[in-house]
Amino acid sequence: MTEFKPTILAFCCNWCSYAGADLAGVSRLQMPTNVHVVRVMCSASVKPEYVMKAISQGIDGVLVLGCHIGDCHYMTGNHRTAKRIPVVQKILKDVGIDEKRVRLDWVSAAEGEKFQKVITEFVDEVAKLGPNPLREVAF
Amino acid sequence: MPRIGVFICHCGHNIASTVSVEEVAKFAATLPGVVIADHNLYSCSEEGLNSIRKSIEQNKLDRVVVAACTPRTHEPLFRSVCEQAGVNKYLFEFVNIREHCSWIHAKEPSSATEKAKRLVAMGVSKAALLEPQTEGESNVIPAALVIGGGLAGLRATASLAAQGIETHLIEKEPRLGGLLNDITTLAPYSESADTLLQELVDEVRGSKRAHIHLNSKLRGLTGFVGNFKATLDEAGKKKEIEIGAIIVATGANELQPEGEYGYGSVPGVVTQLEFERTLKRGEKPGDTVFIQCVGSRQPGREYCSRICCNTSLKNALKVLEAGGTATIIHRDIMSYGTVWEEMYRKASEKGVRFIRYTLNDIPHVRSHASGTAVDVFDETLGERIHLDANRVVLATPLISQKDSAEVGKLLKVPRDKHGFFLEAHVKLRPVEFATDGVFICGTARWPSSVRETLSQALGAAAKAAIPIKRGKVVIESITAWADPDKCAACGNCVASCPYEAIEILEQDGKRVAKVNETQCKGCGTCVAACPNDAMQQRGFTTRQLSAMIDSLVKHALEESP
Numbered sequence: 127m128t129e130f131k132p133t134i135l136a137f138c139c140n141w142c143s144y145a146g147a148d149l150a151g152v153s154r155l156q157m158p159t160n161v162h163v164v165r166v167m168c169s170a171s172v173k174p175e176y177v178m179k180a181i182s183q184g185i186d187g188v189l190v191l192g193c194h195i196g197d198c199h200y201m202t203g204n205h206r207t208a209k210r211i212p213v214v215q216k217i218l219k220d221v222g223i224d225e226k227r228v229r230l231d232w233v234s235a236a237e238g239e240k241f242q243k244v245i246t247e248f249v250d251e252v253a254k255l256g257p258n259p260l261r262e263v264a265f
Numbered sequence: 266m267p268r269i270g271v272f273i274c275h276c277g278h279n280i281a282s283t284v285s286v287e288e289v290a291k292f293a294a295t296l297p298g299v300v301i302a303d304h305n306l307y308s309c310s311e312e313g314l315n316s317i318r319k320s321i322e323q324n325k326l327d328r329v330v331v332a333a334c335t336p337r338t339h340e341p342l343f344r345s346v347c348e349q350a351g352v353n354k355y356l357f358e359f360v361n362i363r364e365h366c367s368w369i370h371a372k373e374p375s376s377a378t379e380k381a382k383r384l385v386a387m388g389v390s391k392a393a394l395l396e397p398q399t400e401g402e403s404n405v406i407p408a409a410l411v412i413g414g415g416l417a418g419l420r421a422t423a424s425l426a427a428q429g430i431e432t433h434l435i436e437k438e439p440r441l442g443g444l445l446n447d448i449t450t451l452a453p454y455s456e457s458a459d460t461l462l463q464e465l466v467d468e469v470r471g472s473k474r475a476h477i478h479l480n481s482k483l484r485g486l487t488g489f490v491g492n493f494k495a496t497l498d499e500a501g502k503k504k505e506i507e508i509g510a511i512i513v514a515t516g517a518n519e520l521q522p523e524g525e526y527g528y529g530s531v532p533g534v535v536t537q538l539e540f541e542r543t544l545k546r547g548e549k550p551g552d553t554v555f556i557q558c559v560g561s562r563q564p565g566r567e568y569c570s571r572i573c574c575n576t577s578l579k580n581a582l583k584v585l586e587a588g589g590t591a592t593i594i595h596r597d598i599m600s601y602g603t604v605w606e607e608m609y610r611k612a613s614e615k616g617v618r619f620i621r622y623t624l625n626d627i628p629h630v631r632s633h634a635s636g637t638a639v640d641v642f643d644e645t646l647g648e649r650i651h652l653d654a655n656r657v658v659l660a661t662p663l664i665s666q667k668d669s670a671e672v673g674k675l676l677k678v679p680r681d682k683h684g685f686f687l688e689a690h691v692k693l694r695p696v697e698f699a700t701d702g703v704f705i706c707g708t709a710r711w712p713s714s715v716r717e718t719l720s721q722a723l724g725a726a727a728k729a730a731i732p733i734k735r736g737k738v739v740i741e742s743i744t745a746w747a748d749p750d751k752c753a754a755c756g757n758c759v760a761s762c763p764y765e766a767i768e769i770l771e772q773d774g775k776r777v778a779k780v781n782e783t784q785c786k787g788c789g790t791c792v793a794a795c796p797n798d799a800m801q802q803r804g805f806t807t808r809q810l811s812a813m814i815d816s817l818v819k820h821a822l823e824e825s826p
């Protein structure tokens with residue numbers, strides 16, 4: 127059996143987590159090849175609809191990464207993120223999708239190692255969940 | 266149909282040794298809207314930029330995608346090439362296949378190549394939907410903040426103030442000068458550290474434009490290049506200042522040994538800085554043994570602190586002058602360059618003894634009837650040697666400032682794994698952070714000599730003066746706007762905006778959300794708050810981001826076996 131490689135989408139805010147991802151790269155920290163980073167200005171601009179859309183179309187996992195609470199470049203932006211993403215997780219759970227397919231975490235510009243850890247752990251976790259059941263439905 | 270050009274960068278071997286750049290270019294050529302897909306050895310070189318510019322003109326491109334390093338450092342460069350070729354700079358899209366691909370998947374070339382293809386496809390799908398924008402400008406607050414009042418901070422402050430810029434220098438200690446306060450003379454030319462420091466302090470104190478804040482720390486920071494607001498804690502009092510640019514010059518600390526080589530237990534064992542202090546007090550050094558690389562160039566702290574070999578050479582010569590004997594026990598003498606090598610030669614000639622040790626057999630320091638004794642296995646002679654000494658000086662490295670994590674967090678700037686601050690790009694932007702308007706100099710970046718510290722400080726001051734002298738900074742056109750046809754005037758966006766930039770106003774007999782563009786900072790919080798898809802952010806529209814998701818679905822799921 128070939129090992130299941132999930133497809134993962136990661137939204138990273140420009141100021142912290144995208145910079146953290148860059149630092150991971152500069153530090154040559156190795157990680158799985160399944161994660162595709164989309165740069166947004168703030169984690170608070172990630173519409174719940176994007177996450178739902180990705181999951182409903184068969185993407186196996188979605189990461190939303192922002193600055194630590196208190197560090198958002200836009201002061202309180204990520205307070206919104208912290209409220210919105212759990213709602214998305216709850217909706218997913220209600221319709222029978224494991225909410226662990228969506229994860230919110232904070233990675234600062236200085237945390238290249240944390241970025242690597244979050245990516246590696248999330249890929250592992252989603253791999254354990256197996257393919258997104260909506261994959262079949264989507265196509 | 267847009268006319269998209271895709272340029273994939275080899276970045277020498279940085280990308281091309283992992284990702285098959287040719288294969289990605291071939292794939293990109295098949296994507297909808299792409300009329301040309303090319304690859305360059307170094308896209309950001311003069312040659313690479315010229316070839317992109319020519320290609321834009323020849324192929325009449327109206328959208329440009331570069332797949333290379335990170336937009337955080339290189340986006341302005343490629344955007345300006347687009348502009349030179351007559352394409353609005355907002356019709357450019359960056360795809361990161363180095364930091365986010367080749368560098369982190371070094372051992373998986375084929376998976377990395379597939380991933381790079383998907384990332385390029387996502388970028389192309391967004392690029393097709395990009396729209397041209399015009400940029401606004403904002404005024405720059407004509408003042409600067411320098412954090413740290415050591416040599417670097419003082420030099421930077423003096424330079425900014427001399428250019429007529431109001432400069433606030435904050436120093437956490439009650440005195441200026443940092444490391445220099447404890448140093449006697451400065452190698453290689455034996456200037457007095459006190460004299461140098463005094464001259465600089467006088468220059469800063471004598472300037473009307475320089476404002477010194479002692480016992481002060483940065484507690485909070487908001488804003489952007491040109492318009493920062495800093496909250497200071499000045500001797501327990503809160504103070505707010507507004508500045509246009511910031512220089513980090515927080516310096517470094519000497520590593521305190523943790524009992525190695527008898528430190529703290531055997532009398533006469535000191536660090537380099539402690540030794541400098543004894544010389545400064547006029548104490549006679551007597552017979553002195555220097556042990557190099559204590560706590561550096563070994564697992565856990567691999568770096569070379571660069572200044573310790575030269576410091577020991579300098580002080581060994583002083584010991585000889587004072588009539589003592591001097592022995593330097595080292596793993597390699599790093600007296601790089603011209604003047605330092607000269608000093609090494611001089612030390613050998615004058616009779617400083619050099620003994621090489623290895624990590625497998627380190628020197629042993631113990632108390633002795635007449636003082637201190639060092640036993641060391643001489644690598645070169647192949648025999649064990651016994652040395653009597655009045656003093657043993659441990660050359661420990663400079664380590665990052667204790668609170669550098671806190672400073673990094675406040676300024677949102679990165680540090681390397683040893684806690685030293687990281688510039689935006691070693692060669693292209695050596696004294697700048699990736700965050701616009703924030704600069705770095707001195708030993709906060711890396712252990713450096715006085716001369717290097719001074720040049721960096723002057724460089725940082727020159728860079729920081731640019732936005733201030735221009736008086737204007739361009740505001741990126743990433744602001745929000747509401748589509749009046751879709752807006753239901755629900756007010757969700759108004760409540761979500763951290764900058765109170767949105768109002769519900771009457772327009773053509775209908776109530777709609779209106780974004781005040783000079784107040785909008787482009788966070789996109791309102792976009793996610795809008796239930797009607799009316800609110801959009803320039804450069805990050807819901808159509809553009811949805812297209813990226815669709816593209817990932819298509820290339821990762823539908824087309825995978």
Ligand SMILES: Cc1cc2nc3c(=O)[nH]c(=O)nc-3n(C[C@H](O)[C@H](O)[C@H](O)COP(=O)(O)OP(=O)(O)OC[C@H]3O[C@@H](n4cnc5c(N)ncnc54)[C@H](O)[C@@H]3O)c2cc1C
Pocket residue numbers: 412413414415416417418435436437438441442443444445448450451452453481482483514515516517518519537538541572576579663666668672706707708709713714715716718
């Ligand atoms: C033992 C020794 C001998 C040396 N001898 C020589 C020599 O002979 N020749 C030579 O060329 N170089 C020598 N050097 C190197 C030289 O001392 C440095 O290049 C120089 O002093 C570095 O200046 P700096 O401003 O970068 O750092 P520092 O001197 O460390 O100054 C940093 C300042 O910032 C302050 N600060 C830190 N954090 C904050 C904060 N959060 N808020 C406010 N303030 C803060 C600190 O209190 C300090 O005053 C020697 C270094 C050592 C350790």
Ligand code: SF4
Pocket residue numbers: 744745761762763764765766767780784785786787788789790791792802
């Ligand atoms: S993008 Fe951010 S700052 Fe601009 S109006 Fe929307 S919420 Fe306010």
Ligand code: SF4
Pocket residue numbers: 747748751752753754755756757758759777778794795796797798799800
């Ligand atoms: S949230 Fe959307 S619909 Fe509601 S007022 Fe703002 S732009 Fe209009």
Ligand code: FES
Pocket residue numbers: 139140141142143167168169170191192193198199200203204
């Ligand atoms: S800018 Fe990073 S979460 Fe807001």
